[in-house]
Amino acid sequence: MDTKDLKLEDFDYIKEDEVVHISEAIDPKKRCGDRYKTNFEIFDKAMNGGFKDGDLVIISGISGQGKTSFAQTLTYNLCKNAIPCLWFSYEVSVEHLDNKFKKMGIESFYSIYTPKKNTTGKLDWVKHKIKESWVKHATKVVFIDHIDFLTPSDIKTQDNETIALKKIATELKGIAIELGIVIVCMAHLKKLPDGKEPDMQDIGYSAGIYQLSDYVFMIMREKVNTGKGLKRDYEGDIYTNNSIIKIVKNRETGSTKFIKVSYEREKFSQLTNNIEPDN
Numbered sequence: 001m002d003t004k005d006l007k008l009e010d011f012d013y014i015k016e017d018e019v020v021h022i023s024e025a026i027d028p029k030k031r032c033g034d035r036y037k038t039n040f041e042i043f044d045k046a047m048n049g050g051f052k053d054g055d056l057v058i059i060s061g062i063s064g065q066g067k068t069s070f071a072q073t074l075t076y077n078l079c080k081n082a083i084p085c086l087w088f089s090y091e092v093s094v095e096h097l098d099n100k101f102k103k104m105g106i107e108s109f110y111s112i113y114t115p116k117k118n119t120t121g122k123l124d125w126v127k128h129k130i131k132e133s134w135v136k137h138a139t140k141v142v143f144i145d146h147i148d149f150l151t152p153s154d155i156k157t158q159d160n161e162t163i164a165l166k167k168i169a170t171e172l173k174g175i176a177i178e179l180g181i182v183i184v185c186m187a188h189l190k191k192l193p194d195g196k197e198p199d200m201q202d203i204g205y206s207a208g209i210y211q212l213s214d215y216v217f218m219i220m221r222e223k224v225n226t227g228k229g230l231k232r233d234y235e236g237d238i239y240t241n242n243s244i245i246k247i248v249k250n251r252e253t254g255s256t257k258f259i260k261v262s263y264e265r266e267k268f269s270q271l272t273n274n275i276e277p278d279n
Helices: 041-046 067-080 094-104 123-137 161-179 207-212
Strands: 056-061 085-089 141-145 182-188 215-223 239-250 258-264 267-270
Touching (some): 041 239, 056 067, 056 207, 067 085, 067 182, 067 215, 067 267, 085 123, 123 141, 161 182, 161 207
Parallel strands (some): 056 215
Antiparallel strands (some): 215 239, 258 267
């Protein structure tokens, strides 16, 4: 049919997805613009008040540098602000997570939920569990540790890892928008050259991940400067108890900020408020 022959009555049957003014397409329940604060003041300011419904967030860094600990710190802070969270922990046991959360001192606001068993990493199952948790416990922020354990709902045998991860990121972003939640995923870095500071392009098989995400956080432990006259008892880098956490992608405002934190009582605490590079 030629478009010039179309008439308005040809579309009278359309209701749910009819074309309307953009203001009419917004769900009234989502007009309030709720924000979920990280309780790291510099980050919340850079994000116009914190995470929002529909956000896909990636936390990355070198293995062992604190990705899961940062995610647990965010969970602690969200729960403290009365935001229930859901965890899919594929890398560490729920017993380990529970023990660590309790050491943080979370008992009086311990609103964290998880499937009894991670039956699969396939996203159709993950989505079903997210919906179940939202109905039963009103969870609004979902943590997945980590993205490499997931498989897209439409995985094909010929898909390589790059294609699969792009499908995963696309599906996660769609789930976040559809359900009005925030999804936070941990992601590993590929091997870096010595001395290179990691960026979002260094996330393993990463193009689809960082392109579709709203925020990418990078965490790096602070190294000890031993100096030429000092000896090391073993080979390799020596680290302090402090870390640097950076926003390396910020779709909301474009503002990339970093903070210095200290690891105490199983969580990160911000050390200063003056480490704020201007873009």
